Amino acid sequence: MRIATWNINSVTTRTDRLVAWLESAAPDVLCLQELKVPAAQFPVAAVEALGYEVAAHGDGRWNGVAILSRVGLNDIVRDLPDQPEFDGSIEPRAIGATCGGVRVWSLYVPNGRGVDDPHYAYKLEWLSVLREVARAELGREIPLAILGDFNVAPTDADVWDLAEFGQSTHVTAAERAALTALEDLGLLEIRPRALKYGIAYTFWDYRQLAFPKNKGMRIDLAYASPSFATAVTDAYVDRDARKPGAKGTTPPSDHAPVVVDVTL
Numbered sequence: 001m002r003i004a005t006w007n008i009n010s011v012t013t014r015t016d017r018l019v020a021w022l023e024s025a026a027p028d029v030l031c032l033q034e035l036k037v038p039a040a041q042f043p044v045a046a047v048e049a050l051g052y053e054v055a056a057h058g059d060g061r062w063n064g065v066a067i068l069s070r071v072g073l074n075d076i077v078r079d080l081p082d083q084p085e086f087d088g089s090i091e092p093r094a095i096g097a098t099c100g101g102v103r104v105w106s107l108y109v110p111n112g113r114g115v116d117d118p119h120y121a122y123k124l125e126w127l128s129v130l131r132e133v134a135r136a137e138l139g140r141e142i143p144l145a146i147l148g149d150f151n152v153a154p155t156d157a158d159v160w161d162l163a164e165f166g167q168s169t170h171v172t173a174a175e176r177a178a179l180t181a182l183e184d185l186g187l188l189e190i191r192p193r194a195l196k197y198g199i200a201y202t203f204w205d206y207r208q209l210a211f212p213k214n215k216g217m218r219i220d221l222a223y224a225s226p227s228f229a230t231a232v233t234d235a236y237v238d239r240d241a242r243k244p245g246a247k248g249t250t251p252p253s254d255h256a257p258v259v260v261d262v263t264l
Helices: 016-027 046-047 118-138 173-184
Strands: 002-007 027-035 053-057 065-069 074-078 094-099 102-108 144-149 220-224 232-238 258-262
Touching: 002 016, 002 046, 002 144, 002 220, 016 046, 046 053, 053 074, 053 094, 065 094, 065 102, 074 258, 102 118, 118 144, 118 173, 144 258, 173 220, 220 258
Parallel strands: 002 027, 027 102, 102 144
Antiparallel strands: 002 258, 027 065, 053 065, 074 094, 094 102, 144 220, 232 258
16 A cells, blocks of 8 residues: 655645646555645545545645545544634644545644744644544554644754754754654654655755755654554655646645555
């Protein structure tokens, strides 16, 4: 089975890129984040034509998540149980489903914005709730995979230059401790193999030629139960999907897909 995660950064803007990638990479399950579209406007027909079922959760703003599956899509849950609010609303940042005998979650963890911003406290609370959801999911008798844009770089090596971050979000001790708390439950991080570029970054800013200079971050992550993690045969970042196409074609997302192959 091939399971992937990709912050698409607007699924309607990049439908053509999504379809092309589904055709070339052929994942059995794809977790998407940052749909930027109401669920009812997700381009379902375009991916159903490739054999995928769709479970989407979005409100048309900057967030939104989905799971695409060609191995079944059952027991769908939208939002984390007891997910915290921000500015009085529950943001569509989590969706779970059972696909081909694997329990899968697609997550778009809050950015945090700045350590003094209320969004940062919200991010930490959100991650704390995620830990309890993960604890409950580990109690199921099926393999578990939690994938998505975590907006946290797990280690100093997962950012191109730590000195550029100072005391900004994504690299703070509290955020990283929240990831460690997931591992303390028994989840294992599936790290993609490094290619010729060294660390397999997953995000590069659009500005200042960050991608060609490989000034990136590894913030799109995959965690799994031991039964899933020990069956992984490969994991990689599809850096080619971040490359710009020919002139006049749709620009890429600022994230690249993370792909995990597993034999269960």
